[in-house]
Each structure stands twice: as structure tokens, then as C-alpha cells.
Amino acid sequence: MRHRIDQRVWICCWLLFLPRGMPAGEIESALEAIKAVGREGAGNEQASRHWREIVNAGPKALLPIFQAFQGADSTTANWLRLAVEAILERETQAGRPVEKSLFESVATDRSRPAAARDLAFEVLDQLDPTARERLLPGMLNDPSARIRREAIDWALRAMPSADRLAELFTMARDIDQVERIAKELKGLGREPDVIQHLGLITRWQIAGPFDNSGLKGFSQPLPAEVTWRDYATGHDRAVVNLYRAFNLKRGVDPETKTKAAIYALVRTEVESPTEQPVQIRAATPNAIRIWLNGQEVFAREEYHHGMKMDQHVGRGVLRAGRNEILAKICQDDRTYEWTLDWQFQMRLCDEIGGAIRVRVLTAPEAEPDKPEATKKEPMR
């Protein structure tokens, strides 16, 4: 009974203060308040209040919300996303039809942020059963990773010919799609170059191993003097097995029953034709730090919780000309079977995973190590 009374009181209050016909300017300033949310919940109270106002404003707030995605970070984009969902749900529950043209115009406007376009496409997909068939064939080269993925998936359903598959291979960005198409192409006698397509780095200079006792090597400054030697991996997905690269035995020492905690430094130089943003994507079961031209762009002190392509992403800007990528790969001293690998993989790509135009300058003469195929290992 108490609940019912509470609910009635709330409903009365809500009706009294229900914003009616919220002017467009107020919607925009409310959206700005949401976008002002800061670290550790700063601005949450105001944003929460304005979120309700915007949702209460109904469908007329949808376009301003999509416009507000411009400049929104991933945190505030979630506030905006939830407002779109709430408005649509209210309209649907009230039995009011939702105009789909707005969603189509946002989804197909490549100048808009991917987060807004992805959401618009998601909504459109629910509202219009013809949207996929009409739009996806023209979206194979889309700047949104999500939309491009949908488009590639759609095209793959049509049982494409070898030539068409080769075309789709050049457009695919998500690793699982690239691997799937590469496998199909191989079955048709083609030789897709996955390493080049993904921008994986095979040529390195390596130094070490250095001491990582007590896991202190991770945060120690770089050694003053380092002797580098060239190394090229022969792995089919450019994984560098550091035990093999240093001619060390992998595993636990049978005499001492121990495993050494060590780290390696690895570097490569690439030449970029222009200044361009870059994502340095890495995979390793070991702790890793990455620097671009002396600036640290990524650090993760986590040991043996699995290795998956692109699990780590560092962001930076390549300058025109020579650029140095340096990484520290740290191994711990635990002796469980699942702690024995010391390896990494790295690639340079744009924000949706497409290889960027660079030329690797390092170790041009190094003979690739003997071929090695990818092992399928579960994440730990």
C-alpha cells in the first residue's frame, strides 16, 4: 500500500513539473550540461536532471542529441545513447510511430561521429526491415567499424566469388572477418597476405634479456646502453617468440625448478609519408610498455591473462619521415604451465584497424626465423 501511495505522489509531482514544449535552445544547453560530465562523476547531478528533461522533450530532441555526439567522449556518448533509447521506448510503448528518416540520414552521413551513426543504424535496423538490403551494399568501405562490419557480413551471405572475396578482404577490418575471408580465399587457391593487410610488424631489433626480478623491470628506466640485434619473425601472424629470438629455452629449469623473470626491449623504425594518427595495437600475455618517438603511449602491467590480437591499443601521431616504436616486454618468474610464454605481436593501423601507409626500415636483411603457425589458446 505504501508503494502505491508513494507512486501516486511521484506521478503528481512529475505531472506538475513536466516540461512542456522544451525550446530547442534549452535542449541544446541541456545537452551541453550532459557533455560537461567529468572525472569521478563530476557534474552527474546536473547531467541527470537535464537527461530527464531531454527525454521528456520527446522525439524533437533526437536530432539535437545526434548532433551532440560531435565532440562527446565515450562516457558522455553513453549518456546520449541512453537518452535516444529512452525516447524511442516511450514512443513505442505509447503506440506512436517513430519517423525513420532521421535515423537513416544520420546513419548514412559519413561526416558524423561513428558512435552516432552506429546508434542510428541500430535503431533504423529495428524500424525498417529493408534498411540492410538498401544500405549495406554501399557501406563496405564505411569509416565506422561497426557499420563496415555489418556490410561485410551482409556481402558474405551472398556466397561471393573468389574475386569478390578478394575485394571484401581488402575492405575487412575486424580480425575475425579478415581471418574468415582469408581462409575462404586460401580454399579457393588464393594467397591473401594477412600480415600486410593488418599492418603487422615482422622486423625488429631486440635487446636483452634484462633482469625483471621482483617484477621491478617494468617500471625501471631504460638501460643507458643497449646492444641491438636484428630479428625477423617467421610466424604466420607476426608473433615474436622472445625465447626463440634470444635462443633461450622456454620452460622451467629442471634443476632449479625456477623460471627467470626477465624483460626484453624491442624496437622498429617506420617511415611515414605524412604526419598521421596511428594506433599501435599489441598482443602479449606479458606486461608491456610502448613508446612512440620517446613518448609512452601504452603501459599494462598484467601477466599471463591471455593473448588476443589487438588486446592493447596505444594512440599517437606518426611524424612525416622516420619514427621509432620501442617496447618493453616483461616476463614473470611463475612456473605454472600457463605462465611460460614470453611473446608479443604488434601492428600499426588507423582507428578502425586498417593498416596505415608506412615503410618498415628495420632489419631489412634479417632472414625470417623458421615458420610458425598460430596456436589457438584460451584467454586466461
Add this chain to the structure above:
Amino acid sequence: MIRGAFLSLTVWVWWSAGSLVAGDWPQFRGPNGRAIADDVSVPTRWSLTPDKRENIRWVAELPGRGLSSVVVADGRVYVTACDGPDQTKLITLCFDARSGKKLWQRSILATGGTNCHPKTCMAAPTPVTDGKHVFALFATADLVAYDRDGNLLWYRSLTGDYPSITNQVGMASSPILAQGRVIVPMDNSGESFLAAVDAQTGKNVWRIDRPRDINWVTPLLRGDEIIFQNPEELVAYDVASGERRWSFAEGRRSEIPSPILGPGGEILSPGSELIAVEPSKPGETPRVRWKSSRLRGAAHPTPLVYRNRVFALNGSFVLQCGDATTGKHVWDLRLKGPISASPVAANGRVYVVNEQGQTFVIRFDDKEGSIEATNHVNEEILATPAIADGAIFLRSDKKLICIRGD
């Protein structure tokens, strides 16, 4: 200062008044993590197979994976799920408990990493509700608060705030509520902490540094203390300030099964042994009331204390029963595993769900336990069941099932 605290408390009491009622199941393992719903009658037999449907009130398809448990309050069922090629879509859903009608669904996109062991997923932590709001934490360290109608209260990207947060095995510790605060466990390989987040505003009230190591334990509220543990120690923190009050470091404590309350208010800490610890004054070492290596339990399920008995599943999926006041072993009962969900209790029975969706309904007395019924739902289930308002809620990877007699 005291006036401020009083005002905050008053606002909280007003804000959440009348929200939870008896029969609700508001957090992981129910009211205060006891995993008991003893004030209602619930079915002991049901079936959801191609040939037989019995005592199934409703079944709802879920839009994504998940092994979080459902929570139930004030006639509403809340559950989380994740979807998308990299599990980046983090979904919270609300259903009407009686009809199974979906009342609302909201989704955010992950801001933290989504790598994990294949057995788990990003919808692993169980949400918590005060009846008027639901607070959902995901394994990506995204934390979102909605009111009961799906209106956004606040949202926090914890990896946005603390970028080194990482657990590529997959996080699963669940938040709890205490004194108007969402207690957020965030032990991981990066910046680790236990935080009290104001339930109304989403801002930190306090945040205590924790060791950088992965951990899946859910905290326990005991009076004005938050009890938490990792393999090194069992610790009590003051709810109001986050101040560390006492700790207990003996043997290896578990990093998956969570500490629970004993019949006399003592704390049962799973680990290399199940240890019953009597809390002490701040700074003093707690006294051990009893310990049992036989009742130490298994890798995943949290033990259960019910009607003066303690129930623990061992690694061979034998349900072991002991005297909860002495730790003395009483009986064993072999079940069919594997089992990830924790046992729950109602009607004088213990309910244990295995990963194939079989629920063993176990009766027990002072001498032995026996399987009264084995119920099938033909679904993979890793989530701990919820029991609320006369119904049992099973959550599989794809479905939400409400079991209720007529």
C-alpha cells in the same frame, strides 16, 4: 560534519524509503548475501524441456550473453546481458516479475577492455537494487544507475577515471549497497580499489587502495562494516569512512567464493580452509571459532549457511554439510557437475543448479541429505538462482526463466 552526515542520511532515507520489502532478492545471493528466501513457498518441481513444461510461469529471451544473477524488488526483475562481436554492448533489462513482460531495456557501450576467459563474459557481476533504483556494474568497469522505470540516474566509466584497470580473465565481483552507497569492488591487475559511490550522485564517497591482483569476491555487509577478502587476507572496512578496521590473514583465502555470515554473526571465510572468524575491535586480530578443511568448498560456488548448517560444494561437486556453529562435518551428497552457481535455500531445502541446467532440490536433516527432485530446463546455467515473492528465477546464457506454482 555530523550535521552534514545526518542530512545525507536523511536525504537517503527519504530517497529510498519503502523500496525493499520482504521477499525481494536485491543483490548477488539475495538479502545481504545470505542466499535464503525462507519466508515464501516456492516450487520444488519444474521442467522446461521439449517434452514437458511444468511450473514455468514465463520465459523471456535475453538479447545477449550473461552469467550475472537476476535481482528482484518490488515486483520487478532486473538482469544484465552483453552483446556484440566483442561484447561491447552492455545491456540492463527490467521485467515484470508476475507476467514476464519486458518493461524497459537500456544499453551502454563498453569503455573498458572486453577480453576475458571464454567461460565468462562482460555481464558477469550481478546488479544491486534498493527497489527504486538498480545499479549495474559490468566486467568492463562500466557502472550505471537507473531508476526503476529505466531513467538514467548516473553513469561512470571507471576505466575512464582510472585507466589502468584491467582483468583480462574477466571481472565478476558484484556491487552491494550499504548506507546509501554503492560499494564497488575493483580488485584487478591495474589500479585496484574498493569504493563507496554515492547512490544518488554516482560520486565517490571514499575509495580505498587495494592490492593489484585479480579477484572475484563479492563484499559482505555486516553491521557498519564491509567485509572483503583476497587470497592474502580477510579485511573489514568501515562503511562510513572506508577506514580499515581489522584484518585476518591465516592460510590462503579464496579469490572466487565470497565470505558469508554464520549463524551467530561470525564470518565464514572460504579458502584453503573454511574459517569461522569472530570479528574483533578495530586493530585487534579476530578470534577463530572453528576451521574446517573438509568444508573449504570448490573453485566457484560460495558456501551457504542455512538452518544452522553450512553447505559447501567441493571440487568433485560433492555437497558437504557441516554444523555451522562448530564446523563439524555431518554428511556428504554427490551431485552432478560441473557447477558454477552458488547454492541457495528456501522451504527447508537447498537448491543447487549445475551448468547443464539441472537443479537439485535437496532435503536434509541432522544425519543426511537427499535429492528430493532433479529439475531440468535444458539450458546452460552458470548464474546463481534468485528466489523472490514465491518464484525461482533461473538465468541461462540466453533466457530468463520464472518458475512458479499456480
